[in-house]
Amino acid sequence: MKPIDDVSGDVLDLALRIHRELGPGLLESVYETILAGMLLSAGYPVERQRAVDIFFEGTRFTGAFRVDLLVDNRLVVEIKSVDRLNNAHAKQLLTYLRLMDQPVGLLINFGGATLKEGVRRIVNGHKPSATSRLRVNQISDGFAQ
Numbered sequence: 001m002k003p004i005d006d007v008s009g010d011v012l013d014l015a016l017r018i019h020r021e022l023g024p025g026l027l028e029s030v031y032e033t034i035l036a037g038m039l040l041s042a043g044y045p046v047e048r049q050r051a052v053d054i055f056f057e058g059t060r061f062t063g064a065f066r067v068d069l070l071v072d073n074r075l076v077v078e079i080k081s082v083d084r085l086n087n088a089h090a091k092q093l094l095t096y097l098r099l100m101d102q103p104v105g106l107l108i109n110f111g112g113a114t115l116k117e118g119v120r121r122i123v124n125g126h127k128p129s130a131t132s133r134l135r136v137n138q139i140s141d142g143f144a145q
Contacts, residue, residue: 019115028081076105097124
């Protein structure tokens, strides 16, 4: 099994290729479809629009939310196609990670002129250091800056 940082690096590499070829402006569903297909071709198990149940005060709520992609059964990928990411997007992904008990998520915004400003790596108690291309300078409240 590949380390999670390698998996997230592979996802990011493919996302960069997609953004370079297609550019910004398409619907999130288009980027999701293409990224999922490329990840499957690379040999990763991928679930699209996976419904997630939550338990609250002893009650199960079926399909309470959906994650865009679950890669390798452990990396949550949330795709956006907006002008700019905001703190609510990062909080959404962190909440998904906590509720699913997953270590790492990628928030990828295909809506900007370049993908560099549109990628956030969110961690949920994940300790290993990231590769240099994924490392962030600051971490506050669990959100990569």
